Amino acid sequence: MEGPSGVLEAxxxxxxxxxxxxxxxxxxxxxxxxxFLALADRWHALLKETAxxxxxxxxxxxxxxxxxxxxxxxLWIVIVFKNDELIGIAPFCVRPRVTGMMTIREMRxxxxxxxxxxxxxxxxxxxxxxxxxxxxxxHLHEEAAGAWDLLTLSELPAESSSIDLWELMVGEAxxxxxxxxxxxxxxxxxxxxxxxxxxxxxxNERSNLRRKQRRLEGLGSVTYERxxxxxxxxxxxxxxxxxxxxxxxERGAAGVFGDYRRRVFHRDIARAxxxxxxxxxxxxxxxxxxxxxxxGYAYRNRYxxxxxxxxxxxxxxxxxxxxxxxxxxxxxxxxxxxEFNLLKxxxxxxxxWATGLRRCVTLQYYNRHLRSAAVKALESGKSxxxxxxx
Numbered sequence: 001m002e003g004p005s006g007v008l009e010a011x012x013x014x015x016x017x018x019x020x021x022x023x024x025x026x027x028x029x030x031x032x033x034x035x036f037l038a039l040a041d042r043w044h045a046l047l048k049e050t051a052x053x054x055x056x057x058x059x060x061x062x063x064x065x066x067x068x069x070x071x072x073x074x075l076w077i078v079i080v081f082k083n084d085e086l087i088g089i090a091p092f093c094v095r096p097r098v099t100g101m102m103t104i105r106e107m108r109x110x111x112x113x114x115x116x117x118x119x120x121x122x123x124x125x126x127x128x129x130x131x132x133x134x135x136x137x138x139h140l141h142e143e144a145a146g147a148w149d150l151l152t153l154s155e156l157p158a159e160s161s162s163i164d165l166w167e168l169m170v171g172e173a174x175x176x177x178x179x180x181x182x183x184x185x186x187x188x189x190x191x192x193x194x195x196x197x198x199x200x201x202x203x204n205e206r207s208n209l210r211r212k213q214r215r216l217e218g219l220g221s222v223t224y225e226r227x228x229x230x231x232x233x234x235x236x237x238x239x240x241x242x243x244x245x246x247x248x249x250e251r252g253a254a255g256v257f258g259d260y261r262r263r264v265f266h267r268d269i270a271r272a273x274x275x276x277x278x279x280x281x282x283x284x285x286x287x288x289x290x291x292x293x294x295x296g297y298a299y300r301n302r303y304x305x306x307x308x309x310x311x312x313x314x315x316x317x318x319x320x321x322x323x324x325x326x327x328x329x330x331x332x333x334x335x336x337x338x339e340f341n342l343l344k345x346x347x348x349x350x351x352x353w354a355t356g357l358r359r360c361v362t363l364q365y366y367n368r369h370l371r372s373a374a375v376k377a378l379e380s381g382k383s384x385x386x387x388x389x390x
Contacts, residue, residue, distance in 0.1 A: 024082075025080050025081060025082050025087070025088075025131060025132065025135050026080070026081045026082075027078055027079070027080055027081075027135055027136075027139055028078075028079050028081070029076060029077065029078055029079075029139075029144070030075060030076075030077040030079060031073060031075050031076065031077075032072065032073075032075065033066070033067065033072070033075070036063055036066065036075060036077065037063065039059065039077075039079070040059045040063070042086045043058075043059040043089065043123075044058075044059060045086075046086050046087070046088075046089065046123055046125070047059075047123055048300075049125055050123055050124060050125060050126070051126055051160075051161075052119070052121035052122065052123055052124075052157075052160065052162075053300060054118075054119040054299070054302075055278065055297045055299035055300075055302075055304055056111060056117040056118055056119055056120060057091070057119070057120065057121065057123060058299070060269065060272045060273065060276065061111060061117070061269060062091055062110040062111050064265060064268050064269050064272060065110060065111045065114075065115060065117070065265065066093070066110055067268075068261055068264060068265045068268070069113060069114060069261070069265075070093055070095070070110075074093050074094055074095050075092075075093055075110075076092040076093055076094045076107060076144070076147070077089065077090065077091055077092060077093075077110070078090040078092060078136050078139060080124075080128075080132045080135055080136065082128070087124065087125055087128045087131075087132060088122065088123065088124040088125070088128060088132030088133075088135075088136070089122070089123040089124070090122050090123075090136045091109055091110040091111075091120075091122075091123065092107050092108065092109060092110065093107070093108065093109075093110050094106065094107045094147055094148055095108070097150065104149040104150055105147065105148045105149045105150070106148065106149065106150045106151075106152055107140070107147070107148040107150070107151050107152070108151070108152040108153070108154055109121075109152075109153065109154050109155070112152070112154035112155060114259075114261065114262060114265075115262060115265060115266075116306070116343070116344060117154075117155060118155045118183065118185065118343060118344055118360055119155065119157050119360065120153075120154055120155045120156065121156055121157065121160050121162055122136070122162050129161060129162075129165065130165055133162065133165045133166060133169070134169065137166070137169045141173070141367075145367065148367055149366065149367050150364060150365075150366055150367070151364065151365055151366075151367070152180065152362065152363070152364045153166065153362065153363045153364070154181075154362045155183065155360040155361075155362060156360060156361055156362070156363065157358065157359075157360055158358065158359040158360060158361055159358075163361065163363070166363070167363075170365060175365055175368070176365060177363050177364070177365045178363065178364050178365060179361055179362070179363060180362045180363065180364040181361070181362040182359055182360070182361050182362070183344045183345075183359065183360045184344070184345070184346050184357055184358070184359055185341060185342065185343055185344055185357065185358045185359070185360065186342045186345075186346065186350040186351055186353070186354030186356070186357055187339055187340065187341045187342060187354060187355070187356055187357070187358060188329065188339065188340040188342070188353060188354060188355050188356075189338075189339060189355045189356060190329075190332060190333050190337055190338055190339055190340055191338045191339075193333060194329070194330060194333045197329065197333075197355070200355050201352070201353065202352075205352060205353075208319075209322070209323070209326060212317075212318045212319045212322065212323055213318075213323060215315075215317060215318045216286065216315055216318035216320060216323060219286060219287075219315055219318070220286050220287035221285075221286070221287050221288070222284070222285070222286060223284075223285045223288075224282065224283070224284055224285070224324070224327050225282070225283045225285060225290075226280065226281065226282050226283075226331070227281045227283070229274065230271065230274045230275060232281075233270050233271050233274045233279065233281075234267070234271075236270075236281040236283075237266070237267055237270050237281070239283065239290050239293060239309075240281060240283075240293040240295050240307075240309050241257045241263065241309070242309070243290065243291075243292065243293045243309025243310055243311055244256065244257055244293070244295075244307060244308070244309035244310075245257055245258065245309075246309070246310070246311050246312065246313075247308075247309060247310045247311075247312055250312045256307060266295075270295075273297060277298075278297050278298055278299050279297065280294070280295075280296040280297060280298050280303065280328070280331075281293065281294075281295055281296075282294045282296075282324060282327065282328050282331070283324070284320050284323060284324040284327070286314065286315060286320070289314075290311075291310070291311045291314045291315060291320050292308070292309065292310045292311070292320040292321045292323070292324040293308065293309035293310075293324070294307075294308050294309075294324055294325060294328050295307040295308070295309070296328065298332070298335065298337060301336065301337050301338045301339070302337060302338065302339045302340075302341055303328070303332040303337045303339070303340045303341065304341045304343055305325070305328065305340065305341065305342050305343055306343060308321050308324075308325070322349060325349075325353075328340075329353075342354060344360075
């Protein structure tokens with residue numbers, strides 16, 4: 001039903017309990033940036049009480065992404081209340097997607113395009129998980145059924161209970177959910193300290209670190225610098241962007257910051273995270289000149305290694321990027337972080353240092369109406385043609 005200010009509302013019982021224990025929940029759909037802005041404090045409070053708490057689900061990350069990547073009216077954030085208590089959020093948006101000769105309406109998680117977000121999920125207190133997900137599922141297939149053609153749940157941690165619960169509901173309705181993608185995240189477990197991490201490295205890897213450090217010190221004065229205060233952010237991002245682009249220009253590629261929208265997004269998120277104390281911008285300097293940089297985030301005892309930068313023309317044999325990465329691991333241990341997340345990608349240097357791997361999956365399924373059936377048939381036809389051509 002329609003709530004105040006055009007906000008959609010619905011009431012549903014908990015399908016997972018007996019009727020006598022059923023608890024009513026109320027849904028609202030946030031469709032504009034003003035309401036999204038007003039959610040900040042309640043979003044923070046809920047997120048920190050969930051198993052899905054990550055820097056990529058913070059209000060700061062998703063609000064900033066939405067302001068740069070969405071147009072007015074594309075937000076579709078489903079918020080779930082029990083009485084007046086916020087107990088769940090489905091951070092969705094609906095955007096057009098061109099497939100073949102058709103344009104479809106895709107509903108997907110906020111942040112799931114252009115900026116490398118990972119560990120996306122529903123934001124729900126554990127004890128309310130099934131209640132909230134069933135309410136959201138019902139909303140999508142009843143009140144909101146005419147608003148979307150394709151649902152994409154991007155970068156869900158493989159261990160998330162959301163996958164099993166959503167798959168169960170999809171199966172109960174006779175639908176089929178497909179795995180559209182999978183990513184790998186190497187990480188370093190820091191709970192036992194730096195020495196334990198060092199012993200997990202091969203003897204050759206440890207020797208290489210010492211040798212490269214000595215070689216670099218033979219070229220000049222080696223210093224490390226961290227810039228994360230709000231006064232330093234713009235200058236530090238200038239340096240990081242320059243180093244990152246130098247590395248990719250040498251390879252003949254544009255690099256992350258070659259895209260204007262991504263560049264502006266990261267400048268804004270760096271300022272926002274700096275204000276929260278989550279930003280980490282580290283540099284290795286040779287004789288006072290920055291030759292390598294690392295852009296990362298430290299949030300709730302987890303360091304996220306987002307992006308490196310490197311001047312490929314200086315001290316290449318000393319691997320300054322690897323030396324700086326090791327320094328960042330040392331600093332993460334010193335600050336009490338329990339994990340150093342190397343984020344998406346199975347690059348050799350990540351695998352060599354990782355003490356574990358995680359996976360995230362992307363799930364998709366089509367709505368049940370004529371438009372979606374036509375798109376599904378078109379996509380299936382394309383797949384069949386590809387198979388025949390091989």
